[in-house]
Amino acid sequence: MSINLLGFDLEGLAAYCQGLGEKRFRAVQLYRWIHQRGEADFARMSDLAKSLRVRLDGVALVQGLPPLSEHRSADGTVKWLFDVGAGDAVETVFIPEADRGTLCISSQAGCAVGCRFCSTGHQGFSRNLGTAEIVAQLWAAEHRLRAALSLPEGRRAIDNVVMMGMGEPLQNYAALLPALRTMLDDHGYGLSRRRVTVSTSGVVPMIDRLRQDCPVALAVSLHAPDDALRDALVPLNRKYPLDELLAACERYLSAAPRDFITFEYCMLDGVNDAPEQARALLRLVRDRLPCKFNLIPFNPFPASGLRRSPPERVQAFARVLQDGGLVTTVRKTRGDDIDAACGQLAGEVQDRTQVAARRARAAGLAGRVIPIAGPGPAVAGRP
Numbered sequence: 001m002s003i004n005l006l007g008f009d010l011e012g013l014a015a016y017c018q019g020l021g022e023k024r025f026r027a028v029q030l031y032r033w034i035h036q037r038g039e040a041d042f043a044r045m046s047d048l049a050k051s052l053r054v055r056l057d058g059v060a061l062v063q064g065l066p067p068l069s070e071h072r073s074a075d076g077t078v079k080w081l082f083d084v085g086a087g088d089a090v091e092t093v094f095i096p097e098a099d100r101g102t103l104c105i106s107s108q109a110g111c112a113v114g115c116r117f118c119s120t121g122h123q124g125f126s127r128n129l130g131t132a133e134i135v136a137q138l139w140a141a142e143h144r145l146r147a148a149l150s151l152p153e154g155r156r157a158i159d160n161v162v163m164m165g166m167g168e169p170l171q172n173y174a175a176l177l178p179a180l181r182t183m184l185d186d187h188g189y190g191l192s193r194r195r196v197t198v199s200t201s202g203v204v205p206m207i208d209r210l211r212q213d214c215p216v217a218l219a220v221s222l223h224a225p226d227d228a229l230r231d232a233l234v235p236l237n238r239k240y241p242l243d244e245l246l247a248a249c250e251r252y253l254s255a256a257p258r259d260f261i262t263f264e265y266c267m268l269d270g271v272n273d274a275p276e277q278a279r280a281l282l283r284l285v286r287d288r289l290p291c292k293f294n295l296i297p298f299n300p301f302p303a304s305g306l307r308r309s310p311p312e313r314v315q316a317f318a319r320v321l322q323d324g325g326l327v328t329t330v331r332k333t334r335g336d337d338i339d340a341a342c343g344q345l346a347g348e349v350q351d352r353t354q355v356a357a358r359r360a361r362a363a364g365l366a367g368r369v370i371p372i373a374g375p376g377p378a379v380a381g382r383p
C-alpha cells in the first residue's frame with residue numbers, strides 16, 4: 001500500500017526520503033511542493049530530481065480526503081463534510097474575518113468525552129483521525145480557497161487554525177503532534193504559534209506533553225466554576241478535576257514562549273450563567289494564571305434538552321468577568337444558516353448507512369449546498 005505523504009512532518013519526511021537514498025534538501029523541496037503549492041502530482045513538481053520522482057511513484061502519494069459536500073454561508077463561512085471511510089464523516093469550517101481567515105479542524109470521528117451540551121459528544125466515538133487526515137483538512141481548505149478567492153501568489157487564505165472541530169485533540173495526541181508541526185513549519189504552512197490553538201476539555205497528562213513538545217496556544221473548555229457542575233457537564237472532570245486542570249494550565253504557561261490560557265465557556269440558560277457563577281470563576285482563576293474568557297452562546301440541538309442563555313444574561317456574565325479585570329469576549333455565531341456553529345459539527349458518525357445517500361443528494365442539490373464537481377473550487381469570493 002502506498003504511503004500518504006500528508007502524514008509526515010518535515011522530520012518524518014526527511015527520514016522517509018533518507019530511506020529512499022535521498023538527501024534532506026530534497027525532502028524540503030517535496031514538502032514545500034505539497035504544502036505551499038498544494039501539488040499532489042509528483043510529475044508536476046518540476047524542480048524535484050527525476051530520481052526522487054521515480055522512486056516515489058508507486059510507493060507514495062499525496063491523498064486528500066474525499067469531500068462529500070461544501071456549504072457556503074451568506075456570511076462567507078464555508079463548511080466541508082469529508083468522508084473518512086466506513087460511513088464516518090468529519091467537518092471542517094472556514095470562518096473569514098476582516099483581519100484573518102480561521103480554519104476549524106476536526107481531530108476525531110466522534111468524541112469519547114461525551115460533554116452534555118455537545119452534539120459530537122452525543123454521537124459517541126468512532127475513531128481517531130490519522131495525521132494525514134488532520135492535515136488534509138488544512139491542505140484542501142487552503143488550496144481550494146486560494147484558488148476560489150483568486151489570492152495573489154504568496155498570499156494565504158488561512159492564517160489561524162483552531163483544533164475546535166469534532167473530537168478531543170488531546171485524546172489523539174500521536175496523530176495531532178506531527179500535524180501541528182506541519183502547521184507551524186516555515187516550509188509547511190508557516191503559521192504563527194499564537195495562531196494555532198489546541199482546544200481541550202482538560203486531558204491533564206497530555207497538556208503536559210504538549211507543553212514539552214510544541215509551543216502552540218491552548219484553549220481550555222471550562223464551562224463551570226466548581227467540580228460538582230463541571231462533573232455533570234464535562235464527564236472528564238471526574239478524572240481530572242478543576243484544581244489539577246488549573247495546575248496543568250499554570251505549568252503550560254511556565255514553559256516559554258506562552259502568553260495566556262483562553263478559557264471557553266458555553267453559556268447554558270439557568271445552568272452555568274448566573275452572576276454568582278461568574279464571581280466564582282473570578283475567584284477560581286484570577287490570581288492564579290494569566291487568562292482570557294471566551295463566552296460561547298450555546299448552540300442548541302434537539303437531543304440536548306438545554307437552552308441558550310439570553311443575550312442580556314451573557315452580557316451581564318461578561319461584565320462581571322471584565323470588571324474583575326479579565327479580558328472577556330462573546331463569540332459571534334457564524335454560519336448559522338449552514339449549521340457550521342460550534343457544537344453543531346455533527347459529522348455523521350452515528351448514521352453509518354447515510355453516506356451513499358448523501359453522495360447521491362450532493363450530486364443534485366440546489367439551495368445552499370454546493371456539490372463538489374471535479375477538482376475546481378466551488379466557493380465564491382470573500383464577503
Ligand code: SAH
Nearest residue numbers: 118167168199200201221264298299342343
Ligand atoms: N474537544 C475539544 C475541542 C472541540 S469542541 C474541547 O472540548 O475543547 C470546541 C468548543 O466548542 C469547546 O469549547 C466546546 O465546549 C464547544 N462546544 C461544544 N458543543 C457546543 C455547543 N452545542 N454550543 C456551543 N459550544 C459548544
Ligand code: SF4
Nearest residue numbers: 111113114115118121
Ligand atoms: Fe468532545 Fe469537546 Fe464535544 Fe466535549 S465539547 S464531547 S470534548 S468535542
